[in-house]
Amino acid sequence: MSRPVTAETPTGPMGVPDVVAALAGGDTVTPVWRNELGGLTFRLEGEAVRYVKWVAAGTPEIDLPGEAERLAWAQRWVTVPRVIEHGADDEGAWLVTAEVFGRSAVDPRWITEPATAAAGIGRGLRLMHDSLPVDQCPFDWSVEGRLVRADERIADGEGPTDWSPEYRHLELAKARACIGDPPEIDRLVVCHGDACVPNTLLHDDGAFAAHVDLGSLGMADRWADLAVAAWSTEWNYGPGYDGVLYEAYGIAPDPERIDYYRLLWDMA
Known part of the structure; x- marks a missing residue:
């Protein structure tokens, strides 16, 4: 079974917040993305695309000021959107970035060429992990911090019925014990934090172009990214492409770490 879709391209009418309309001025406003938490993304097209x-x-x-900080830091080493401005008011928060060339790996072009896309995602993730300097990273995405969020969700009443089908058979206490006993770190890197398929952009030849949506970027074991990136190929392309991603990254699957970080993702 596949995991439920948690973000999608809007297919019907979607209201434009007042601040987005004001930022657009006379530019054309097109809704391009909506996630399950209510976050919206709009394309503003005029003399330049934003x-x-x-x-x-x-x-x-969703911490947009935090994402702005992470983008500004990461752009010194990798290709990510350039921050133009960000702010907040009583209604919400916003983040404006410049266009980055490339198609999302969930663009219809790549849905029909999933093997090429999965390989591009794997190579792009390896490039990020090799390029971002751990010793200069001020951001954290460690297990310890994520366990705090897992406990908050448990306190709010979330449990197995909110998890992916692979883990719904687990009792809550057993699952919490499992994520409280992490495997030894394989390699500490600066992780993307949400390396799911939609957050990689690819050039038309399938080469990696850029990463987007870096609101959780921070230091963690590389398997925190790898396990979920490969998992998301199944959600978006169907089964059988996780191995393509691992091979393109240059690593053999690690079943123990894959299972651990997927359960942690569900719970945290």
Whole structure:
């Protein structure tokens, strides 16, 4: 079974927040993305193309000021969107970035060429992990910090019915014990933090172009990214492409770490 879609391209009418309309001025505004937490992304097209991410006030899971900081830091070494401005008001927060050339790996072009796309995602993730300097990274995505979020979700009443089908058979106490006993770190890197398929952009020849949506970027074991990136190929392309991603990254699957970081992803 595949995991439910948690973000999607809008298919019907979608309201444009007042601040987005103001930022657009006379530019054409096109909704391009909506996630399950209510975050919206719009394309503003005029003399130049810009993208605006907007989230309603009171949505702590999406930290746009934090993403702006991470993008500004990471752009010294890797290709990510350039921050133009960001801000907040009583209604919500927004982040405006410049266009980055490339197609999302969930573009219809790549849905029909999943093996090429999965390989591009793997190579792009390896490039990020090799390029971003751990010793200069001020951001954290460690297991310890993520366990705090897992406990908050448990306290809010979340449990197995909220997890992916692969883990719904687990009892809550057993699952919490599992994520509380992480495997030894394989290689500490600066992780993307949400390396799912939609967040990689590819050139038309399948070469890696850029990463987007880096609101959780921080230091962690590389398997925290790898396990979920490969998992998301199944959600977006169907089964059988995780191995393509691992091979392109240059690593053999590690079943123990894959299982651990997928369960942690579900719970945290």
